[in-house]
Amino acid sequence: MPKQTYEIAVFPGDGIGPEVIDATLTVLQACQERYGLSLNYTTHDFSAELYRRTGKKITAADMDEIGEQADAVLFGAMGLPEVRGPEGLELGAQVEMRAHYGLLASLRPVRLFDGVEGPLKDENVDMLVIREISEGMFAGLADKHEPSDETATDRMTITRATCEKLFDVAFSQARARRKRGTPGRVTLLHKSNALRSNVLMEKVFDEVAAKNKDVDSQKFYIDVGSMYMVTDPQRYDVIVSENIFGDITSEIAAGLGGGLGIAPSADVSLTHGVFQPSHGSAPDIAGQGIANPIAMILSAAMMLEWLGEQHDDDRCTDVAQRIQAAVETVLANGPWAKDLGGDAGTQEVADAVTAALAGK
Numbered sequence: 001m002p003k004q005t006y007e008i009a010v011f012p013g014d015g016i017g018p019e020v021i022d023a024t025l026t027v028l029q030a031c032q033e034r035y036g037l038s039l040n041y042t043t044h045d046f047s048a049e050l051y052r053r054t055g056k057k058i059t060a061a062d063m064d065e066i067g068e069q070a071d072a073v074l075f076g077a078m079g080l081p082e083v084r085g086p087e088g089l090e091l092g093a094q095v096e097m098r099a100h101y102g103l104l105a106s107l108r109p110v111r112l113f114d115g116v117e118g119p120l121k122d123e124n125v126d127m128l129v130i131r132e133i134s135e136g137m138f139a140g141l142a143d144k145h146e147p148s149d150e151t152a153t154d155r156m157t158i159t160r161a162t163c164e165k166l167f168d169v170a171f172s173q174a175r176a177r178r179k180r181g182t183p184g185r186v187t188l189l190h191k192s193n194a195l196r197s198n199v200l201m202e203k204v205f206d207e208v209a210a211k212n213k214d215v216d217s218q219k220f221y222i223d224v225g226s227m228y229m230v231t232d233p234q235r236y237d238v239i240v241s242e243n244i245f246g247d248i249t250s251e252i253a254a255g256l257g258g259g260l261g262i263a264p265s266a267d268v269s270l271t272h273g274v275f276q277p278s279h280g281s282a283p284d285i286a287g288q289g290i291a292n293p294i295a296m297i298l299s300a301a302m303m304l305e306w307l308g309e310q311h312d313d314d315r316c317t318d319v320a321q322r323i324q325a326a327v328e329t330v331l332a333n334g335p336w337a338k339d340l341g342g343d344a345g346t347q348e349v350a351d352a353v354t355a356a357l358a359g360k
């Protein structure tokens, strides 16, 4: 059911997080004024910086409250170089939220837009990497094994139940993407020749693929599959992989699509969604007003698309498409941020997206 107003929990976080969030909120504000969309924001100040100063970090009670109140979470970036190691691992609100809300799949679409130069010449890059985010080696963090100076162990766990849900998402995404001309093909990148967890994953993939025969499927070992990403990216439409392989392949994909500054992501379950750029807090450029806001703006568009599906609300879907079209216009014609070879600041790029909105 469409809602009058959508409640959005906003986590600006650290580094360039607050900068790209502020810029993105100006684009959303313009959409609210022009297209009758109503969003209400509650800002949460959890960050590595807050933790460093006060020891305060997000609790299960906070997440319960946010989960009940908010229809979606818009997340900047979290992390500081000074807060690393076990402390940094434990405070990461995005990792906590993945577990707490049962977020299972991170959707990371990458397309080489007109006007953006990727590292491969004349290649048409258009893929969606789906990374499993609840299991694999990251789930082992909950074990809190104390590493010694001599040995440290991480464990990779993969379950049938998670794989079934993950692959369902992958096949339905391939089907949805096909509507705009993609081939409709799901590729599993795995390492079943070396890892027992991946043997199970491959088995479940084959079962789910057999039930979705209208969509092509293929499988590559992660090593050769990574090579194909750069030698022949057109083999791919939807890529699905376990947590750590998906982490790496989604950054390869982001590189092929022109870099982290324009790579969005959505971490979703059936009921919850956290939308954040693929990049981190980028401390090397924080505070300079030069971060590219497009990854964050496209993540906000993914949020609206998801709200549109969740609530059967065409207004959200329409605004998501308008934002995507405006971003395409800006990437084709400029102004470009520094990471794309231009000299426009964060807010200038966001203002250009807002100006281009009128074009649709």
Ligand code: ATP
Pocket: 016, 020, 078, 079, 260, 261, 262, 278, 279, 280, 281, 282, 283, 284, 285, 290, 291, 292, 293, 295, 339
């Ligand atoms: P994390 O561990 O949180 O992923 P990181 O430091 O490994 O953080 P990022 O913060 O994503 O990785 O930064 C990687 C590089 O990409 C840095 O050089 C950073 O300046 C650049 N970068 C990331 N996001 C942007 C952006 N939005 N605009 C411009 N450059 C960016």
